[in-house]
Amino acid sequence: DVAHGGVKTVRIGSMLGDGIGHEIVPATMRVVEAAMEVEKDLRVDWVVLPLGRDAIESEGSPAPDSTIAELKSLDTWILGPHDSASYPEPFRSQLTPGGVVRKTFGLFANIRPAATHPGVRAVSPSMDLVVVRENTEGFYADRNMFLGSGEFMPTPDVALAVGVFTRAACERIAREAFTQARSRRKHVTIVHKTNVLSMTTGLFRDACRTVAEEFPDVTVDEQHIDALTALLVRRGEDFDVIVAENMFGDILSDLAGELSGSLGMAPSLNCSETKAMAQAAHGSAPDIAGKNRANPTALFLSAAMMLDWLGDHDGDTRLSRAARRIRHAVDGALESRVATADLGGRASTSEFAETVLARTLRV
Ligand code: ATP
């Protein structure tokens, strides 16, 4: 950020992505800008960068070096969803554009809250939990640093996959989870499957236990992944912070997101100690792209998480207030039954965004 006199300008990178990204990212930029400008002397300077299909057309690559270089100089980023499975070869087989950003900047933590909202029907009506997902290794072996590809086919009829667990990465994600728990209900659930995968998920569990000793004020329990999915359905309101390796965390956060409302509402933040990137948990939804029907809530709430993260790191409470303003505006809109089609409502993306925008300015 840059200080001119008393005015603080936050430089935010914005990548529109593919599909509904072209609708939900611009809507999010308007809401973020409004929430910040209501605060005294807080401004935003947007830097829109090509990444994904637009970058293939303009730069010849879905994750161009020029975009990556530019990201380095910015305070934080908003990432639209990508539909990389639809790219032409050779791009389709490469690491996804979001994956390149996560890897380049070491965004090791994926924070995925699942909380209910007023006016939105939910299977678990009082769920309020956070899945802290390890984002660099584990059972998504394509992302590990030891093997180019984590999957192999020694013969056409045999396929192998390798999971990677390092003590350093497990302790790092555990520390993030226990830190989050301190500002919540002070409980962490460690996920593993040590009865079958004793070395890999055993190392994950043991690393979490070691870190737990640094947080005597936080209570801990441990669950097998399969038992936990049942418990989430049965009594999801009892969970606070769940720390999980990459694949378990991915699956659990989709489950929790849907139990607490809808995937179209599920936000996420990718972060390291020094960088944060807002990204909705859902994909590019090609089936409704360009139809002004997408629910922008997940990305609005992801952007609020990003502002909170920045506020914590800069010690600037104006940013946390801007984040709170966005959350209140979203809840107010939903409570007044303005909702997009995925929630059974009749509002278009732009109508819902206008409602949230007006409320952001009013709070
Ligand atoms: P990815 O591989 O990128 O995770 P996916 O195959 O999981 O993508 P999504 O793009 O998340 O798929 O879409 C799954 C379904 O949810 C689609 O029917 C889509 O229209 C719907 N959907 C996803 N996001 C939204 C949203 N923000 N608003 C409304 N509907 C959505």
Ligand code: MG
């Ligand atoms: Mg998906």
